[in-house]
Amino acid sequence: MRRIAASVLLGAVALLSATACGAGSSILDKDVLVIGVKPDQPGLGMKKAEGQFAGFDVDVAGYIARKLGKNARFVAVPSSEREKALMNGSIDLVVATYSITPERKTKVAFGGPYYVAHQDTLVRAGESAVANVRDLKGRKLCQVTGSNSWRRVKEERKIAVELVEAASYSECMSDLKAGKVDAVSTDDLILAGFATSDMKIVNAPFTDERYGVGIKAGDLDGCEAVNKAITEMYLDGTAKKLLQEWFGKSGLALTFTVPQFEGCG
Structure with a gap:
């Protein structure tokens, strides 16, 4: 009986611990979102002399945060650190020319894509x-x-x-x-x-690169909220405005329609 009681007690402790760890794990439970962006990509994410970030990705990230009713704090994230930062929780979202790939989806989740580049x-x-x-x-x-x-x-x-x-x-x-x-x-x-x-x-494109919003795996509610914000960004004309502002003079054939989402499941 003592062994059974001990097992029940351990099981209850484990359940409480799991519940505690899961509490507040969604981006929707946070007041400030730490968002990883690029610091050295002109037009997409650049860190200015005064420390602020500017670019298309930065503006998209800011729009999403506002639609979610959150404040945003931007931090620089190199390509090699994106999955690690999301997985260890040091960053809440990554909006940094982060192409959605099957391999990356084994480690993190993606909202979007918010744009399909080539x-x-x-x-x-x-x-x-x-x-x-x-x-x-x-x-x-x-x-x-x-x-x-x-x-x-x-x-x-x-x-x-x-x-x-x-x-x-x-x-x-x-x-x-x-x-x-x-x-x-x-x-x-x-x-x-x-x-x-x-x-x-060269102007000879050969792939579709689906830029996703990186988010910690398992945050289904947060991912769906991000997708809703991206949809609104296209429907209210903000996406077109931002694309023209940052890339209108580039000569690229820009797309202004809502991309087909990957799904958060």
Whole structure:
């Protein structure tokens, strides 16, 4: 009997502990949302000299927070740290050119997508031999730690590129200018922010990149609230306004309709 009583007691303690851990775990239970954004991607997420962040992703994140009735605190998050930060709870949401992939969905959940970008390639302005991604064969391609873009080229399309590691896309751009790499291939919105007179986008897109709002796995209510906010952002014209504000002069073919959501289940 003592063993049975002890087992019942341990079971009750475990149940109470699980309930306590689950309490307040949704973003809907918080007054302030800590949102991870990029600090070094022009047009998407840039940290200004005074410490504030600006860009399309930042504006989208701010809109979602307001629709949820929350204040937002933005923090910089590198590509390699996005899953870890969501899983350990140091960040509540990630809005940082975070493409939804099956592998990532095994670790975190996604609201959205809030936009569907397309992977393209950036080369130096004088480069005439690269007209599409297949022309990168034998060339040096920048590989950002934590990003999947290089995999689309080398692993999915089996193009024999030489990978050159970099910590961020801003570092990739410096390497491209310096001649350390021949090309940078990633989402067209990222490339549009970095494109200058001495660089050019090939304009030969070859993937759909579904930008999701990263959220801790299991927060179904929070995810559905995020999706509702994204829908409202498109229906009230805010999404179109923000896209035109940040990328209207880029020459990209922008999409202003609500993307098809992945589902929160």
